[in-house]
Amino acid sequence: MSSARDRLLNAADRSFYANGINATGIDALVREAGVAKMSLYNNFASKDELVTAYLRRRHLEWLALLDARLTKAATASARVLAVFDAYLDHARVALGTGYRGCGLLNGAAELPTGHPGREVVREQKAEVRRLLIRLCEEAGVADPEALSDHLYLLVEGGAVSAGLEETDAWLRRARSRAAALLAQA
Numbered sequence: 001m002s003s004a005r006d007r008l009l010n011a012a013d014r015s016f017y018a019n020g021i022n023a024t025g026i027d028a029l030v031r032e033a034g035v036a037k038m039s040l041y042n043n044f045a046s047k048d049e050l051v052t053a054y055l056r057r058r059h060l061e062w063l064a065l066l067d068a069r070l071t072k073a074a075t076a077s078a079r080v081l082a083v084f085d086a087y088l089d090h091a092r093v094a095l096g097t098g099y100r101g102c103g104l105l106n107g108a109a110e111l112p113t114g115h116p117g118r119e120v121v122r123e124q125k126a127e128v129r130r131l132l133i134r135l136c137e138e139a140g141v142a143d144p145e146a147l148s149d150h151l152y153l154l155v156e157g158g159a160v161s162a163g164l165e166e167t168d169a170w171l172r173r174a175r176s177r178a179a180a181l182l183a184q185a
Contacts, residue, residue: 004039012054017094017103021051021110051107051117058103059124065089066131076139077182080151083132084175087155091168101163102156128152141185151178 002010011033015024026047030037044050069082069089091099100106108121129152136144136151158174 004033004035005043007033007035008040008043008050009053009057012050013057016051016054016107017058017100018098021107048116051111051115052120055104055107055117055120055124058107059120059127062086062090076135077179080132080135080139080182081175081179083128083135083151084155084158084171084178087159088168088171088175091159091162091171099163099166099168102159105156105160106163125156128155136185139182139185141182143185147181147185150181154178154181 008029011029012024015029015032026037026040029050030040033039040050044053066082066086069085070079073079073082087102094100104121104124108118111117129148132148132151133144136148141147154174154177155171158171161170162168
């Protein structure tokens with residue numbers, strides 16, 4: 001059986017993503033996790049700490065999807081497009097239960113300025129941009145920073161639009177545009 005911490009994170013993952021962070025109360029989380037309220041506070045100092053752990057966990061899930069895509073990528077260009085494929089994979093996991101877009105951006109939108117969770121999201125998005133720069137460099141792109149800016153905006157905009165439309169169509173379009181830009185670079 002999983003630990004109380006894992007059960008709480010699983011419940012947070014489902015509830016925060018489906019209903020929002022602010023709409024999900026502590027009582028609902030502990031009830032869904034099947035743990036005592038004290039277990040929450042034994043594992044997390046506060047709801048804010050649980051939110052931060054949830055946001056980190058979502059990024060780690062995406063990194064695992066990306067790693068699987070990078071392992072399969074046969075060319076340097078395919079490695080760049082693996083970033084888009086990992087976003088698509090993450091979306092497809094949620095499509096059956098209600099895709100709402102990027103859980104990190106959704107979470108950041110709910111949190112006040114200065115909340116530690118917003119810094120976690122900022123760091124994670126900066127990591128995606130750095131990764132795109134590195135992959136563009138590996139692909140031999142003449143101006144990897146300029147192209148990575150375009151690719152970053154495409155993938156993040158695709159995720160936002162896909163979440164609003166509750167379909168991965170915008171992410172697929174973003175990937176297609178990215179492939180065209182990459183071919184021109």
